[in-house]
Amino acid sequence: MEQEVTFVIEEYLEAIYRLQEKNKAARTNDLVKMLNVAPGTVTNTVERLERESYITHVPYKGVKLTEKGNSIALQVLRRHRLSERLLTDILHIDWDKVHEAACRLEHGI
Missing domain, CATH: 1.10.60.10 (Iron dependent repressor, metal binding and dimerisation domain)
Known part of the structure; x- marks a missing residue:
């Protein structure tokens, strides 16, 4: 069953897209600054996005959008x-x- 794309998911995917355009990958501390949220919140949300196949996460390197995540980010x-x-x-x-x-x-x- 497909999960609903929430406001939070859209915000994160949009931020990751913008950071990827600028830096090739989005680091979690960049997301903390861009979205003005706590580091733990970013960690939890990144884990959720990875579970739902919106991103791939490489520890200490950052996150990148999957095809699914990129498609939604472009819509947003x-x-x-x-x-x-x-x-x-x-x-x-x-x-x-x-x-x-x-x-x-x-x-x-």
Whole structure:
């Protein structure tokens, strides 16, 4: 049975995708900083993501998205960008103010 992709899973997959683009792998301490959560929370969530086949984890090297995780991360990023466009192009909100709102909207569309 396929697990529901929750807000938390989406946030982690999006963060891992962005870190991978920048650094080739996402280290857990980078996730702690990026997501502003406790190290233990990242460890537990990384273990869950690996169990559910969203990522592969190599100790001391970091995590990488699997094909399944990458697919979901790209969907989240697309929704984020669409949310940004809605907020700037249609609602005329200043670009420097849309990121937070787009983060909330991306999970609802």
